[in-house]
Amino acid sequence: MRAEVLAVGTELLIGDVVNGNAATIGRLLTDAGVEVVRSTAVADDEPTIAEALHMALTRADAVLVTGGLGPTQDDLTREALALAAGVPLLRDESLADALLARYEGLGRRVPAMNLRQAELPEGATAIPNPKGTAPGVRMELNAGVVYALPGVPHEMHAMLVESVLPDLLSLADAPAAIVSRTLHTAGMWESAVAEALSDLHERLASTPGAPTLAWLAGKGQTRVRVTARAATREAALGLISPVEAEIRSTLGIALWGVDDETLPGVIHGLLLAGGQTIAVAESLTGGLLGAALTSTPGSSATFRGGVTAYSSELKTSLLGASLEEGAVSASTARAMAAGVRERLGSSFGLALTGVAGPEEQEGQPPGTVHVAVAGPSGSDARLLRLPGDRDRVRQLAVTSALDLLRRHLLGGQADR
Amino acid sequence: MRAEVLAVGTELLIGDVVNGNAATIGRLLTDAGVEVVRSTAVADDEPTIAEALHMALTRADAVLVTGGLGPTQDDLTREALALAAGVPLLRDESLADALLARYEGLGRRVPAMNLRQAELPEGATAIPNPKGTAPGVRMELNAGVVYALPGVPHEMHAMLVESVLPDLLSLADAPAAIVSRTLHTAGMWESAVAEALSDLHERLASTPGAPTLAWLAGKGQTRVRVTARAATREAALGLISPVEAEIRSTLGIALWGVDDETLPGVIHGLLLAGGQTIAVAESLTGGLLGAALTSTPGSSATFRGGVTAYSSELKTSLLGASLEEGAVSASTARAMAAGVRERLGSSFGLALTGVAGPEEQEGQPPGTVHVAVAGPSGSDARLLRLPGDRDRVRQLAVTSALDLLRRHLLGGQADR
Known part of the structure; x- marks a missing residue:
């Protein structure tokens, strides 16, 4: 069963x-096993909508049109x-009666224009x-x-779930389930993830009926989506399971979660399980790291709290970092992590210092970032060279810091 | 000039x-006077993309394709x-060299797969x-x-503005100018802004050739977009100017900027002009307020720095707030603002405390937020009842705090 979406509205x-x-x-269609092959949006123009509908039906068994059902011209x-x-x-009298009754219930008369909503193409039925x-x-x-x-989202959603999906599935000969599972990684670029999985990808691509792989990159994280199609949801999950196991074994600690999990959520879970707490010391990120952990x-x-020491002297007065090697240095990052841990009384301290740009600082180019974690069993630090503009450097710095903490919590397996 | 959008990606x-x-x-195309006649999304499938491209070119002069340019299979x-x-x-050697140089600058080697990004169809040029x-x-x-x-939005956006739009407009026969000016407000809901401007809106709507008004709401801010079409950019700006003046006089201090200006940017400008500095004390926002000010x-x-006292006892130990009336109170917000101002040595202190949800705290429902500013000429505080989920409450709290600070800096015109 193949479907297309046709959205109407300038x-x-x-x-x-x-x-x-x-x-x-x-x-919703994918979850129900219906493949969506194309999605189109067209203007409020009668012949254009009709033409797009005909074209869609040359490619698909069903077309879901949204919008253009209101009362106005x-x-x-x-x-x-x-x-x-x-x-x-043709005017459908039962629809017209229902419309009249609905307005009467609201103590209003039906505007003449709204009676257009009681019309149906001959042979069609109302949903x-x-x-x-x-x-x-x-x-x-x-x-x-x-x-x-x-086109009103909550009306569309209710009608899709209550009427359209059951009708559509009753038309399918052999109802199939399409199930996706998304695996989240951090600390590896998209190309490195794809390269590590290229053998698996080729093997799956040449095996009929096998799950497919896709990569999605964003905010310094790469997601791998495994999608399988089978007669039932259980059968599809059964196809995904060995593929997921192979990906887990290949990517190792870089893989941190699945589906709706978030990196801050995973860290929260690890800390909670250990009865531990975290505090953050920030500079170039101005509070973004604490904001992520409290999302x-x-x-x-x-989460105990955080200190943002944006000016250099505050790194010393608030966190006790000596700045001997400059504000943008590994020793300062380590001192900030240790300082915030001690002063806020947390199990771990996590610190970021560096250059967000656009200007360089202490002779270091934008994207130069030091991240450090301090905890009961020692500390870790990492130097990052992050690409992109100010926003992106800050975002990537936060993801890198969260990932360093996660790896540290998992037993000092951080890649130094 | 007619254009279509073709998005690639399962x-x-x-x-x-x-x-x-x-x-x-x-x-962006509409603002530039280019009519978008259709938008299509297709799967990551070579013949499908090629076919959709051909179809689009039967209807439009230009097709903007997004996505599918990454390095993976x-x-x-x-x-x-x-x-x-x-x-x-064909491999473009100058693109390959640029790719190698970019990776070298980041201290990484180019994965073999990424060299696909240096390939172009024969006769095509790189953007x-x-x-x-x-x-x-x-x-x-x-x-x-x-x-x-x-497909990465910020990359797409930059390339569209810097390369594609100028090229596209140079191809148009009779370029008409469509110019928009966006006026930013804070501290008024969308409906209040629309109501204040409803007379103006009706007057413009009934005057042929007059600019049009549109409202856009988001993150606790309402934007008013004034759009004019004329033979030249100068003529369009001439139509917008008296409309903008009337809107400014109607909305007063609620209007804080135009076009690409940001609320943190406006505040930065006000502080810079006065030779002043700011420090923040946060709780429910976990660092978002500092992150906004350092954007x-x-x-x-x-910006000097900030303290996030997520746990109640840190509000006392780090900021000297006594919590006599509870962590979620106006007096605590004021004490946090005064405390961070004093301890970080800034001209102004800005503080947020409240309940992000989903659970209530101290018997107060999610969305209860106190914001306070402390400065050389006194302090201001405000109680907010913010709607929405945890994310939205945090976002709205940040906007409200920034707006309180802005109004305070403009001379104590804050609405208490």
Whole structure:
């Protein structure tokens, strides 16, 4: 079963609205085993919508249309469906009655314009809208099926889950499950992850029915997505399991979590399990590291606090770092980590100092960052040369610091 | 001039990633007077990308492709462009040299796989990428032009603004200027801004050729976008100018900047002008407030540092706040602001304490936040009841604190 998404609305093309509906539909259909092969957005224009619908049905068994079902003159999806099918639009009296009753219940009269929402292309059926006034439209066309839903996200979502998905799955001959599992890594660039897994990738690519691999990079982390298709969800998970095991064994400690897990969440869990706490000392990141560690609900159990010593002299007065080798140095990072650990009374101290840019500092170029962790069993430090602009250097510095802490907590396996 | 957007990436179809790039491109092209007629997303599949490209060029003069330019095996846009044009992919030695130099500068060797990023379809030219390693591709095809850009949003954005838009506009026959000016406000909800400007909005809407108004809300700030279309940029700016003056007079101190200005940047400018400095004391935001203030290049001239006292006892030991009325109270916020000002030796102290959620604290519901500023001429404090989840409460708290500081710096006009 293959499906396409067709979003109707000029606001999507001019960038006034981000097409979140397409992502919602993609996720829910994929989870239900329906492959989404294309997603298109077109303007509020009747012939364009009708043409896009015909094209989509040459590639897919089902098309999910969003938007253009409102009461105003620029809502043209009903007209476009009728045009595509070569049938007239007819008033559905039960829809009209329901609309009248709904407005009466609100103590308002139905604006004449809104009665357009009671019209359906001949031969189509209405899809109930439990959250709003615009009914959806289900119509068979060119040996496929079209579901038109409102563009309002929560109405669209409810109708998709309650009506469209059950109908769509009842049409599938051999319902299949597509399951993805996302493995998160840190401390390896995307190319290094891909290179480490290239044998596995080739082996899977040449094996019919095997799971597929994809890489996604962002914020200094690389995600590996394993996707399998099988008759049932359990069978798909069974295909993923040995692939995940091989990836885990290949990537080792660089792999830190799966699916919805976050790096701060994993660290919170490790600290919690050990009855330990953390405090941070920052400079170029201005507080971003503490903000990351406190993004997890319940982080007050493991996060004590932080000191941002943006000016050099505060690194000495607040943290006791001597700055003998300059503010941007490994010894200063270590002293900051030890200082914040001692002064805030935490199990571990984690520190960042460096040059965010755009200007150099102490003769060191932007992207030069020292990170250090201090704990009961010693300390670790690392020198980073981070690429990108100020924002990106700060973001990558935070991820690197979190990853150093994670590796330290896992038993001093940090890569020095 | 008509353009289409073609986004490449299975992650978009399965809903792993929302297609924000399409909205960014739509907004920037529309602002530049280029009509976006369709937006399509396809999977990482070479023939599909090539076919979609051909179809797009039957409807549009230019196609902006995003994604699929990375170094890994599932990045197939380069191959698809070559396939669509019926030409081979050739190694560009100057791109390869630049890639080698970039990696050398970072002290890393180029992974063999990454040299794919130095390949171009025969006859195509590279689009410089100031923010990352993947160059873009510009290629003429079927009497139209194709620009392929990376999917990483900040790289895509920079290349679009610096290279693609100027090139695209140089191709337009009769360039009309569409100019937008964005006015930033804080401390007013979107509906209040819209209400204050509703007369102006109606007057403009009923005047042919007058600028249009749009409202955009986000992160506790409301932006008003004024857009004018005229024969030249100067003429468009001339239409905007009296409208901007009227908006400024209506919104008063709530309006803090225009276009690319940021709230931290405006505060940095105010402090710099007065030869003053700031230090922050945080709790629920964990460092986000300091991170915001240091997002501006050169902030070391005005930002001294910060203390995040996440645990209650640190609010006393690090900042000298007595907590008599509890950690979440106006008196504690004031004491934190005064404490950090004194201990870090800054002109002003800015403090946040409150409940981010999801749990309540000291019997106070999530979203209860106290913000305070302390300075040479006294202090200000405010109680906020912020809506939303943990992330949103933290974000809104930061914006509110920055706005309180800004109003305080502008002469104690803070709304108590």
